[in-house]
Amino acid sequence: AQSVTQPDIHITVSEGASLELRCNYSYGATPYLFWYVQSPGQGLQLLLKYFSGDTLVQGIKGFEAEFKRSQSSFNLRKPSVHWSDAAEYFCAVATNNNAGNMLTFGGGTRLMVKP
Amino acid sequence: GAGVSQTPSNKVTEKGKYVELRCDPISGHTALYWYRQSLGQGPEFLIYFQGTGAADDSGLPNDRFFAVRPEGSVSTLKIQRTERGDSAVYLCASSPGQKETQYFGPGTRLLVL
Numbered sequence: 001a002q003s004v005t006q007p008d009i010h011i012t013v014s015e016g017a018s019l020e021l022r023c024n025y026s027y028g029a030t031p032y033l034f035w036y037v038q039s040p041g042q043g044l045q046l047l048l049k050y051f052s053g054d055t056l057v058q059g060i061k062g063f064e065a066e067f068k069r070s071q072s073s074f075n076l077r078k079p080s081v082h083w084s085d086a087a088e089y090f091c092a093v094a095t096n097n098n099a100g101n102m103l104t105f106g107g108g109t110r111l112m113v114k115p
Numbered sequence: 116g117a118g119v120s121q122t123p124s125n126k127v128t129e130k131g132k133y134v135e136l137r138c139d140p141i142s143g144h145t146a147l148y149w150y151r152q153s154l155g156q157g158p159e160f161l162i163y164f165q166g167t168g169a170a171d172d173s174g175l176p177n178d179r180f181f182a183v184r185p186e187g188s189v190s191t192l193k194i195q196r197t198e199r200g201d202s203a204v205y206l207c208a209s210s211p212g213q214k215e216t217q218y219f220g221p222g223t224r225l226l227v228l
Contacts, residue, residue: 004157036219043119043206044158044219090157094214101214102148102171105157 002027002093006106013081014114021076021109023091032094032101033074035065038108039087047089050074061085086113117141119220121207127226128197136192136223140209147190148217149182150174150206158206164190197227 003026013019025031032051036044048059055067065076074091088108094101120139128134140147146165150158160174164184172182179197184190194201204224208217 032214034216041221043221044208046216046218049216092157101146101210101217102160102163102174103150103158103217104160107155107157 002031002095002104004091004093004104004106006089006091006109008109009107010110010112012112012114015083016080019076019078019081019085019111021089021091021111023074023076023106024072025074025091025093026072027093027095031074033065033067034092034094034103035059035063035074035076036090036092036105037087038090044090047076081111081113083113083115086111119207119209119218121205121220121223123223124221125224125226127228129228130197130199132197132227134194134197134225136194136205136225138190138192138207138209138220140188140190140207141218142188144209144211144218145187146210146212146215146217147184148208148210149190149192150208152204152206152222154203161192161205194225197225199227201225202227 005024034049035047047063048057050067088110090108091106092103122137149161152158162182163171167187179195182192204222206222208219210217
């Protein structure tokens, strides 16, 4: 069965600093990978996704992620964090079977931004 | 256009009661998913509909949970004999097809007293 691990439960960065959120997955086949962001009281918003092709994917709000098959990782990065980026971030992997794209999520990383 | 909507946004009930949670997907989306998010955790898959039929209900925790989508659009998640452990945020997502990006609603926060 597939699984996703986000090793960092909380991360605090200063505004303007760079950010990297870690994600490791376990899945037997080629994964579909996603990063979602969840602000308080809000639903999950898709930041970016990887299905195939270029392993460096660009998303909204200046985020990017790199798929590294050898490390089973899909880390999220942003060169300069803004205070509005404070939220919870979830990495997810989708099964690729005939029953649709059931998502398996990691436990999330809560990002706090210091002024 | 309108996103996924869920009603109610909050529901407080007593242990043993029956509740229904509603999801209105994005118009034209054929795939619909329900997830449950407990406090401090990531969402967990419950059930997936393709059209009117439940294509995968492997995530439903027990037979107290049931979901329907009779006309292939709106879906209702039904929980019988609620327990305190059912307290969570229930999220609905829809997608244009079965292997496409899922768009999430704001969720229904269920509290069982």
